[in-house]
Amino acid sequence: MARFYAVNEANPAILSGKAIAIIGYGNQGRSQAINLRRAGHRVIVGNVEDQSFRQAKGDGFEALAIDAAAAHADVILLLLPDEIAPELYRRDVAPHLRTGKTLVFASGYNITYKFIMPPRESDVVLVAPRMIGQGVLDLPARGEGFPVLVGVSQDFSGRALATALAIARGIGAFLPHGAVVESSFEEETLVDLFSEHTWAGAMLFLLDRAFKLLVEAGVSQEVALLELYASGELGEIGRAMATLGMWNQLKLHSHTSQFGQLTYGGEFIGADADALMQKAIDEIRDGTFAKRWAAEQAAGSPLFHRLLNERLSSPVAAAEQELFTRLGRR
Numbered sequence: 001m002a003r004f005y006a007v008n009e010a011n012p013a014i015l016s017g018k019a020i021a022i023i024g025y026g027n028q029g030r031s032q033a034i035n036l037r038r039a040g041h042r043v044i045v046g047n048v049e050d051q052s053f054r055q056a057k058g059d060g061f062e063a064l065a066i067d068a069a070a071a072h073a074d075v076i077l078l079l080l081p082d083e084i085a086p087e088l089y090r091r092d093v094a095p096h097l098r099t100g101k102t103l104v105f106a107s108g109y110n111i112t113y114k115f116i117m118p119p120r121e122s123d124v125v126l127v128a129p130r131m132i133g134q135g136v137l138d139l140p141a142r143g144e145g146f147p148v149l150v151g152v153s154q155d156f157s158g159r160a161l162a163t164a165l166a167i168a169r170g171i172g173a174f175l176p177h178g179a180v181v182e183s184s185f186e187e188e189t190l191v192d193l194f195s196e197h198t199w200a201g202a203m204l205f206l207l208d209r210a211f212k213l214l215v216e217a218g219v220s221q222e223v224a225l226l227e228l229y230a231s232g233e234l235g236e237i238g239r240a241m242a243t244l245g246m247w248n249q250l251k252l253h254s255h256t257s258q259f260g261q262l263t264y265g266g267e268f269i270g271a272d273a274d275a276l277m278q279k280a281i282d283e284i285r286d287g288t289f290a291k292r293w294a295a296e297q298a299a300g301s302p303l304f305h306r307l308l309n310e311r312l313s314s315p316v317a318a319a320e321q322e323l324f325t326r327l328g329r330r
């Protein structure tokens with residue numbers, strides 16, 4: 001069973017007198033920086049000199065070039081997109097990783113696949129919110145926490161876990177409704193990629209296909225979109241799953257709906273589904289996906305851009321444009 005850490009296991013004092021650098025003032029970076037400062041920690045920001053850099057200054061932070069922030073800090077939160085991080089790490093962060101510094105990741109990817117290999121004299125920890133950046137900012141502002149996965153990959157100082165727990169506390173994860181859960185870089189990478197490679201992607205393609213079939217069956221595009229997801233009901237169902245339970249939330253639907261979902265839903269899960277999910281697990285674990293994605297990026301991401309452009313110019317996207325304009329959403 002996963003261990004849930006208690007708030008009294010997280011001692012903020014371990015960070016006292018230490019400078020915490022937020023490298024990358026983006027979705028996660030801005031939220032975590034603001035929360036850590038509110039918790040009383042000394043936070044500096046490292047970013048390229050652009051709009052985000054100016055925003056950090058506007059928010060009252062000392063903003064520096066990435067290498068200067070890494071040089072000044074004792075604890076370095078690398079909050080860059082995973083595909084960008086290795087190059088910036090090698091150029092601007094690695095030269096400043098002397099003994100006693102802690103490198104904190106919000107995703108297991110680059111350590112799991114060794115795209116980043118920190119020197120053994122540094123501590124390397126995972127503090128991975130299961131929450132989008134806006135939630136990391138908004139929830140603690142109203143006194144609520146969010147789940148965070150914590151792990152340690154290098155513990156040179158003997159205090160790596162304590163540092164990770166103090167960071168988790170500083171960003172607000174221990175507040176009510178939050179949770180700080182023991183995990184690892186490898187486990188976080190597996191579950192994160194698994195969702196993306198299975199149900200999350202499958203759901204989008206299934207909705208896309210459902211739209212096509214409904215329209216072919218004579219349903220108006222507007223009614224099809226509102227039914228499938230544009231009403232926002234899907235988001236409400238997701239919220240109910242997280243609070244009432246995945247199957248228990250069915251009680252919020254009519255009996256007709258429940259009977260229909262329970263009898264037809266399972267028919268979509270044939271032997272293929274298990275085989276495809278197992279294949280996803282295998283290709284995450286053996287690095288097949290990571291190698292394919294790295295090769296794709298090295299080639300300038302032609303397949304990625306082609307696939308994205310195909311979806312963005314699909315009939316469902318065109319129909320959305322019209323509906324959203326009509327609803328005043330765009």
Ligand code: NDP
Pocket residue numbers: 023024025026027028029047048050051052053078079080081082084088105106107128129130131132133
């Ligand atoms: P963002 O996409 O918001 O980018 C973060 C920062 O990276 C931005 O400040 C951006 O600067 C900077 N950046 C991007 N490209 C470059 C570049 N080429 N050179 C220099 N700086 C660059 O990242 P996220 O906050 O979404 O993700 C950060 C980490 O958090 C990742 O490890 C991610 O996996 C993890 N994470 C993200 C979650 C999320 O919901 N977004 C949830 C949980 C974990 P600028 O804006 O100036 O371009």
